[in-house]
Amino acid sequence: MTAAHGVISLEGTSMAFGARTLWTGLDFELQAGEFVAVLGVNGSGKTTLLQTILGLTSPTSGRVLVAGSPARRGSRALGYIPQQRRIAPPAPLRARDLVGVGVDGQRFGLGSLRARRARRATVEAALDGVGALHLADTPLDVMSGGEQQRVRVAQALVTDPQALLCDEPLLSLDLHHQQTTVALIDGRRRSHGTAVLFVTHEINPVLPYVDRVLYLAGGRFHIGAVDEVLTSENLTALYGTPVEVIRVGGRIIVAGLPEHSGPAHAEEGLDPGADPDSSTASDR
C-alpha cells in the first residue's frame, strides 16, 4: 500500500467554499525527501491545503492520503509549523515547554513520572537537533523571532515526522533568519529524508532548495519545477491578466499580479482561504 504512494498524496481533490472554488482536480504526490513550495497570492487556498492534509478540513471531493492512510487529525507522520508572526503565549513558557506539548500534549490524564522523564530526553534531543539546546530554559517572550522559529521547528520535528508542513514560517523574520530557518529545515530533509511542504508567498528565500512548486491561483493550479511553472505565460494564463516573470541575479521577480491580491512579496495577513477553520485560533 504505502509503497505505491508518496508521503502525502492528493487524488483528484477539489476544495470549494460556497461559490468560491480554491482548486479542482488536484493530483499531487509529495515524495520522501522532496522539498515542494506552495505559492499563490492571499486567499488562493495555501493554508486550506495544509489544513486538508492535517485532517482539519475535508476536501469537497477527492482523497487525501498521509503515509498511505486517509488524512486524519493528529497524525504523527506530520510535523506542523503554523502561520504566526510571533509566539505570544498568554502564560510564561519556556522553549522546552512548547516542544514538550508536541510530544504528549494531546494525551488525556496526567501521565506517569517515567513518561515525563522520557519526554524530557526527547525534548532536549529535538532542541539539540535545531541547535537550540542552550535556549531550553529561556522564556519564549524574551527570544528573537529567529530563535522562536528554531523552537517551532524543534516542536514540529519532535515526533520524527515523515513530512513537515510549514505555513509561511519566514513571515516575521529578517533576511538572515529567513536563510538560517530554511537551511535548518532543508538540513533535516537531507539527513532524515523528511519531505517538506513549504507554503510561502515569496519564492526567493527557498529557491536554492526547492524541487518543485505548486502554484495555486484563481481556482486552478500548476505543478512542476520552478522554471516550468514560474513563467510569464503560465502566470498570465492562471490570472487571466498580463503577468511578467523576470529572473535577475538568481532571484525571481513577479510583476503585474492582480491588484486586489497585492504584490507577491507583500506583507501577508491571515490567508482568507483559512477562514472557515480559523476560529480554532481564537477558540481557546
Added chain:
Amino acid sequence: MIVAATGWDQVLDFSDYGELLQLVRNSIIAGAVLGIVAGLISVMVMTRDLPFAVHGISELSFAGAAAALLAGVNVIAGSIVGSLIAAVLIGALGTRARDRNSIIGVLMPFGLGLGVLFLALYKGRSANKFGLLTGQIVSIDAPQLSSLLVISAIVLVALALLWRPLWFASIDPEVAAARGVPVRLLSPAFMLILGLTVAMSIQIVGALLVLSIVCTPAAAAMRVTASPTLTVVLSVIFATFSVVGGILLALGGSLPISPYITTLSFLIYVACRILGAMRGPARRSARHA
C-alpha cells in the same frame, strides 16, 4: 479588650482563640480544599485569558444563590445552577475572545440585577444576603462542607483528566488542533469545570471577590517563574495560604473573612511582582552569558 474605642478589636482579636479554632474546623477544611482547587483552576484561567469570564459567571452564580435563598432551597445548589447556566452561555456564544467579552459584559449586570431583586424580596436574616456578595462570616456547617468536598472532587478529577490537552489548546491552539486535540470541545468543558469552582468559591469569599482566589494566585506565580509545573505548585500554595490564612486571621474579629483573604492574596501578588521585576533583567542578560 478593655480599650475598644479604636475598633481595632473588630479587625484583629485573638482572645479565646483556641476555642474558636474548634468551632471553625469545618471552615478551615473547606478553605484548604478550596485553595487547592482555586489555585489549580486559576492557572488555566490566566492561560486561557478568562478572568472576565470568571467575574461574569460569579454574578450569575450569585443570582442563582439568591433565588435559592428566596425559594428556601439549597443555596449551593442554586449557586451551581446559576454558574452552569452562565458557563454554558459563555461557552456556547463566546468561542471568539471578542464575542466572549461582549456576552459576559451583557450577562454580568443582568445576573447581578436579578440577584439584587431576589435579595430585596427575601425576608430572612440580612447576614445571609450580604454573605453571598461579599463572603461569609466564618460559618460552614457539616452538610455545606460535604457538598463542597464532593464538588471539589469532581473538579479535581476533571482537571486531572483534561489538564494536558487543555494546556496544549491554551498555549498553542493551531498545533494542538493539528495534533488531534479536540480544541472546540475543551472550551465548553473547561467552562463547566470553571462554573463549578466559582459556585463553590462564592460560598466562602462571595460573588464580588471570587477573582482574588481564582485569578490572583496564578497571576502572582507567573510573575516569578516561567516553568508551568512551578506555576501550578506556587499558585496552589498562594491560594491555599490566602484562604486558610484569611480564615484564621478573621477568627478573632467580627468581620467577614473575605477582606482578609483578598488582602493576603493581593500582598502575595505585589511581592511576586517586585520579585519578578528584580529578577527580570537578570534573566534576560543570563541567556547571553
